[in-house]
Amino acid sequence: MGRARRITRRAFLVATAAVAGGVGFGVWKAREVPANPLAPDAGVSLNPWLIVDGGGVTVVVPRAEMGQGVRTTLAALVAEELDADFAAIRVIHGPPAQAYFNGALMEAGLPMPNFALSDRQRWIGAQMAALPKVLSLQVTGGSTSTVDAFEKMRLAGATARETFKLAAAARAGADTAQLATENGAVLMPDGTRLTYVELAADAARIEPPEVMLRDPGQWRLLGRALPRTDMAEKVTGSATRRWRCRGWSG
Amino acid sequence: MRLTVNGLARDIDADPEMPLLWALRDVLGLTGTKFGCGVAACGACTVHIDGEAVRACQVPLGEVWGEVTTIEGLGTDGSLSILQAAWVAQQAAQCGYCQPGQIMQAAALLAVVPDPTDDDIDAAMAGNLCRCGTYPRIRAAIRQAAADLREAG
Ligand code: FES
Numbered sequence A: 001m002g003r004a005r006r007i008t009r010r011a012f013l014v015a016t017a018a019v020a021g022g023v024g025f026g027v028w029k030a031r032e033v034p035a036n037p038l039a040p041d042a043g044v045s046l047n048p049w050l051i052v053d054g055g056g057v058t059v060v061v062p063r064a065e066m067g068q069g070v071r072t073t074l075a076a077l078v079a080e081e082l083d084a085d086f087a088a089i090r091v092i093h094g095p096p097a098q099a100y101f102n103g104a105l106m107e108a109g110l111p112m113p114n115f116a117l118s119d120r121q122r123w124i125g126a127q128m129a130a131l132p133k134v135l136s137l138q139v140t141g142g143s144t145s146t147v148d149a150f151e152k153m154r155l156a157g158a159t160a161r162e163t164f165k166l167a168a169a170a171r172a173g174a175d176t177a178q179l180a181t182e183n184g185a186v187l188m189p190d191g192t193r194l195t196y197v198e199l200a201a202d203a204a205r206i207e208p209p210e211v212m213l214r215d216p217g218q219w220r221l222l223g224r225a226l227p228r229t230d231m232a233e234k235v236t237g238s239a240t241r242r243w244r245c246r247g248w249s250g
Numbered sequence B: 001m002r003l004t005v006n007g008l009a010r011d012i013d014a015d016p017e018m019p020l021l022w023a024l025r026d027v028l029g030l031t032g033t034k035f036g037c038g039v040a041a042c043g044a045c046t047v048h049i050d051g052e053a054v055r056a057c058q059v060p061l062g063e064v065w066g067e068v069t070t071i072e073g074l075g076t077d078g079s080l081s082i083l084q085a086a087w088v089a090q091q092a093a094q095c096g097y098c099q100p101g102q103i104m105q106a107a108a109l110l111a112v113v114p115d116p117t118d119d120d121i122d123a124a125m126a127g128n129l130c131r132c133g134t135y136p137r138i139r140a141a142i143r144q145a146a147a148d149l150r151e152a153g
């Protein structure tokens, strides 16, 4: 009896240490912000989803296009907050990288429908959401692409927009509150337009500010049918298919 | 073996028994033409030989009887043919996998029947399958292309 208790207690201690170690590591790994994997030869990248170069705005859509229109929907999430010219946006798939982990994967993996989840189950789902990040799971599937991207790609657009405003304000000695953004440019108080392309190099040196996402009532692109960004390449047959691996830029 | 593909003479060093589709994709690198079934059941591999729509998976290289035109010969991303522009205008593609074959089949139809009825379209396109079910938009694109082509003279 006494021995059994000792063993149990020791086993308990060992188990506790292992769990504490695991949790400690898990929290540290899960909180770490993944590095931006983009290092464009020309132009600048303000975050893992955005490159601005002489040709304009390129959005990285790190999910596989398989007919679901992900190259349009996810690009629109960035464009909506960025106030980019959607018709002129270019979309690339980007490299494989931890920054593109699919955080919606595990929540979608719970074995009950979303509407039937209890608070406790939602909490478990939220904790499990860190797993794809720690494991760098860049997966497309299970209707998770938009769920995963819905906040982070809008935030990518919003922080970039505010960074461009800071860059424009610094140039003109203006206050960002006096500035507006539209169609890929910052509108100055005197009506001049400073395009994101012109501001890109300055913006890349500015620490991105904290931002609030817009109210859905202000959306111009989201919730509407948009022309697909991948239509031309699909009617010429040049669209890159998943089984034809060529460098990530091609 | 020497073939004319999209207006260019191409020397192909391959077994004459090799299906044209393989030669186009793997030897010449023209991957716009797709492999779907390999048994003449889907139309994804449709190309033209002397203007006639054929299934490239069924034609051995040694038996190619004329000039080959593939989807790459029709238009490019920066310079779409009228037919492809109509496809874009109607937002016809979903995954897009079947569409090069659909477009080549439609091109062969419009070359012979400039103003096709829905029945003409359905009859000509019956062998081109679309797993995404884009048939209504394909039909709309063909009708628009027919009108645009007549206007362009
Ligand atoms: S691949 Fe030729 S008809 Fe299907």
Ligand code: FES
Pocket: A067, B093, B094, B095, B096, B097, B098, B099, B129, B130, B131, B132, B133, B134
């Ligand atoms: S568009 Fe997907 S198979 Fe036709």
